[in-house]
Amino acid sequence: MNEDLKYEINKDLLKITLSGDYLLYDNQKQKSALYDVAKNSAINKIAIDAKNLGQWDSTLVVILFELIKIADFRKINIEPKSFPQGLSSLINLAFAVNRNPPSPEQKSSFSLEAIGAWGYDIYKSFCKGLAFIGQSIKAFGKVIIGKSQMRGIDFSFALEACSLNALPIVSLISFMVGLILAFVGAVQLSSFGAQIYVASLVTIGMTRIMGAIMTGIIMAGRTGASYAAAIGTMQVNEEIDALKTMGINPVDFLVTPRMLALVVTMPILTMWSDIMGMLGGGFVGVTMLGIPIQKYYEMSVNAISLNNFLVGIFHGFVFGIVIAVCGCYYGIYCGRNADSVGVSTTKAVVSAIIWMIVMTGIITVICQELEI
Amino acid sequence: MSDDTKQIIAEKLTVGYGDNILLKEINFNVNKHDIFVIMGGSGCGKSSLLRVLTGLVPPISGKIFINGKNFTGTNQQQKKQIMQDSGILYQSGALFSSMTLAENVALPLQLYRDYTDEQIKELVSLKLALVGLAGFEEYYPSEISGGMKKRAGLARALALDPEIVYFDEPSAGLDPISSKLLDDLILDINHSLGTTIVIVTHELASIFAIGNNSIFLDGTSKSIVGQGNPVEMLKNPPNETVYQFLTRGKQKDAQKTK
Numbered sequence: 187m188n189e190d191l192k193y194e195i196n197k198d199l200l201k202i203t204l205s206g207d208y209l210l211y212d213n214q215k216q217k218s219a220l221y222d223v224a225k226n227s228a229i230n231k232i233a234i235d236a237k238n239l240g241q242w243d244s245t246l247v248v249i250l251f252e253l254i255k256i257a258d259f260r261k262i263n264i265e266p267k268s269f270p271q272g273l274s275s276l277i278n279l280a281f282a283v284n285r286n287p288p289s290p291e292q293k294s295s296f297s298l299e300a301i302g303a304w305g306y307d308i309y310k311s312f313c314k315g316l317a318f319i320g321q322s323i324k325a326f327g328k329v330i331i332g333k334s335q336m337r338g339i340d341f342s343f344a345l346e347a348c349s350l351n352a353l354p355i356v357s358l359i360s361f362m363v364g365l366i367l368a369f370v371g372a373v374q375l376s377s378f379g380a381q382i383y384v385a386s387l388v389t390i391g392m393t394r395i396m397g398a399i400m401t402g403i404i405m406a407g408r409t410g411a412s413y414a415a416a417i418g419t420m421q422v423n424e425e426i427d428a429l430k431t432m433g434i435n436p437v438d439f440l441v442t443p444r445m446l447a448l449v450v451t452m453p454i455l456t457m458w459s460d461i462m463g464m465l466g467g468g469f470v471g472v473t474m475l476g477i478p479i480q481k482y483y484e485m486s487v488n489a490i491s492l493n494n495f496l497v498g499i500f501h502g503f504v505f506g507i508v509i510a511v512c513g514c515y516y517g518i519y520c521g522r523n524a525d526s527v528g529v530s531t532t533k534a535v536v537s538a539i540i541w542m543i544v545m546t547g548i549i550t551v552i553c554q555e556l557e558i
Numbered sequence: 559m560s561d562d563t564k565q566i567i568a569e570k571l572t573v574g575y576g577d578n579i580l581l582k583e584i585n586f587n588v589n590k591h592d593i594f595v596i597m598g599g600s601g602c603g604k605s606s607l608l609r610v611l612t613g614l615v616p617p618i619s620g621k622i623f624i625n626g627k628n629f630t631g632t633n634q635q636q637k638k639q640i641m642q643d644s645g646i647l648y649q650s651g652a653l654f655s656s657m658t659l660a661e662n663v664a665l666p667l668q669l670y671r672d673y674t675d676e677q678i679k680e681l682v683s684l685k686l687a688l689v690g691l692a693g694f695e696e697y698y699p700s701e702i703s704g705g706m707k708k709r710a711g712l713a714r715a716l717a718l719d720p721e722i723v724y725f726d727e728p729s730a731g732l733d734p735i736s737s738k739l740l741d742d743l744i745l746d747i748n749h750s751l752g753t754t755i756v757i758v759t760h761e762l763a764s765i766f767a768i769g770n771n772s773i774f775l776d777g778t779s780k781s782i783v784g785q786g787n788p789v790e791m792l793k794n795p796p797n798e799t800v801y802q803f804l805t806r807g808k809q810k811d812a813q814k815t816k
Contacts, residue, residue: 335669343656419655420654420655423650423652423655424648424649424650424652425652425653425654425655427609427614427646427648427652428646428648428652428654428714430613430614431612431613431614431641431644431646432641432665432666432669433638433641433642433669433670434665434669
C-alpha cells in the first residue's frame with residue numbers, strides 16, 4: 187500500500203516526511219501541490235526525512251529530482267536525511283553530468299524571417315531539383331556517346347523489374363478500370379439505348395489518357411517507391427559514399443539504368459494498359475450488355491484514332507521520366523537513417539503523382555491549342 | 559609539397575558543416591607506410607575528418623596534399639585520379655547488396671583497368687583469398703557475417719593496389735576475436751604491401767596493437783591535442799583528456815598518488 191507524500195511548512199522550512207512504500211506513485215495532485223509549495227512559498231530550506239522509507243522506485247526518485255532542481259533554481263538549501271544508499275546514488279547519478287545542451291533555436295511561427303527562410307528553402311529545393319535533372323540529362327548524353335559508367339547488367343535488371351514484373355499488376359488494374367468505365371458508361375448510355383457506344387467510350391478513354399494515368403499511378407507506387415527505397419538504403423549503408431570514393435558517379439551508376447528502363451518501358455506498358463482496359467470494357471459489353479463480340483470489336487477499332495493513341499503514349503513517356511526522376515531524386519538525397527528511407531519513399535510517390543497530374547494538365551492544354 | 563616520406567599533408571584544415579566548425583586549422587602529416595590512427599572522443603570530428611580526407615565533403619578551409627598533389631584545390635577529374643590510389647573500408651563494409659562478393663571486388667577493376675575478364679577473375683580470387691574469403695566469390699553480402707562483410711569491403715578497397723587505405727571504425731560491431739583478426743590483417747597488409755593505413759577508431763586494443771602514429775582530436779578546443787605513437791602518448795600523455803581516453807577513464811593524478 188503506497189503512502190502519500192506528507193509535507194508541512196514550519197516558518198521558513200519545508201519538511202517532507204517519506205514513510206512507508208512509494209511504488210508506482212501516481213498521485214499527481216499531491217505531487218503538483220508539493221512542487222507549488224516548493225516553488226512559491228517563502229522558505230529557505232527543504233528537509234526530506236527518509237528514516238521510515240520502505241520500498242521505492244523511480245516514481246519517488248523523479249519527485250526528489252524535481253525538488254532538487256526547484257531548490258537549485260531558487261538557491262535554497264535542501265537537506266536529505268537518512269536516504270538509503272541506492273536512492274542517494276541514483277540522485278547523484280542524475281546530476282553527475284550536466285552538459286547544458288544548447289537551447290533550440292527559437293523560431294517564430296509567423297515572421298518575416300520565417301517567410302524568408304521558407305522561401306529560401308523552396309528556392310534551394312528547386313535549384314537542387316534542377317541540378318539533378320541537369321545531371322540526369324548529362325548522364326543520358328554520356329550513354330549516347332558511350333562514356334557512361336552505367337553497367338549493362340544493371341539496365342537489364344531494371345528493365346525486367348519495370349516491364350515483365352510489372353505486367354500482372356498493370357494488366358489487372360487496367361482491366362478493372364476498363365470494366366468500371368464500361369459499367370459507368372453503360373448506366374447512362376443504356377437509358378437511351380446507346381449502349382453500343384460503351385465500346386467507343388472505353389476505347390477513347392483508355393487510349394487518350396486513362397491507360398497512361400493508371401499505368402503511371404501503378405508504376406509510381408511500385409517502381410518509383412522501389413527506386414527511392416533502394417537508392418535511399420544505399421545512402422544509409424554508405425554504398426553511395428563508396429561509389430563516390432571509387433570515382434564512380436552515382437547518377438551514372440544508379441540513376442541512369444533505372445531512368446532509362448522506365449522511360450523505355452512506360453510507353454509500352456501504356457499500350458498494354460490500353461489493350462487490357464479495352465478487354466475489360468469488352469467483358470462488360472459482351473457478357474452484361476449483350477453486345478455481340480464482333481460488333482464490340484468493330485466499334486472499338488473504329489474509335490481508335492492515331493492522335494488519341496499517340497497522345498496516350500506520349501503521356502506514358504512523360505510519366506516515365508517524372509516517376510524515374512522523383513524516385514531517384516528522393517533516393518539520392520535521402521538522409522542517413524532508417525526513418526528517412528520511409529520519408530523519401532513517401533515523398534517520391536506523392537511528388538510523382540502530383541507532377542504527373544501537373545504534366546497531364548500541361549499536355550492537355552498544349553493538345554487543345556494544337557487541336558490534337 | 560615534395561617531401562617523399564610524407565603521403566598525406568594536412569595544412570590549416572578546418573572541418574565542419576556550414577557554421578558548425580568541428581576542427582579548426584589543424585595540421586598533421588601521415589608518413590608513407592604508417593598505420594596512422596585518428597582518435598578522439600565521440601563527436602570530436604573524426605569521421606568528418608575522414609570524409610574530408612577521402613574527398614566526400616570539401617573542407618571549410620585549408621589544404622590536403624596526397625603524394626605531393628593538392629587534393630583540395632583540384633578539379634573533379636584530377637581528384638578522381640588521386641582517389642584511385644586509395645581505398646576505403648567503411649564501418650558497415652558498404653558492399654553493394656545487389657552484387658556478389660566477386661562482383662563487388664571486380665567493380666573498380668572493370669572501371670579503371672584494361673584487364674580481360676579472366677585476369678579480373680584471377681585478381682578477384684586473389685584479393686578475396688588475401689582477406690580470408692577464398693571460395694566466397696559467389697556469395698551475396700546478405701549471406702555473410704558482419705566481420706566477413708568488412709573483410710570483403712577490404713578486398714574491394716585493395717582491388718586497385720592502393721597506396722593508402724582508409725578505415726572508418728573497422729572494429730565497430732565486431733566480437734573481440736574478429737576484431738583481433740581484422741587488426742592482424744591490417745598489419746599484414748601494411749607489412750607485406752607497404753600500404754599506408756589511416757584508421758579512425760576509438761578501440762583501445764586496436765590503437766595500441768597496430769598504430770605507430772596518431773593524432774588525438776579534441777572536440778572542445780576543436781584541435782589536435784596529442785600527436786605521435788599511441789604507446790608513447792600513453793607514457794607521456796599531453797593532457798588529462800588524452801590520458802583518460804587511453805586508460806578508459808583513469809584519473810592521471812589519482813594514479814600518481816597511489
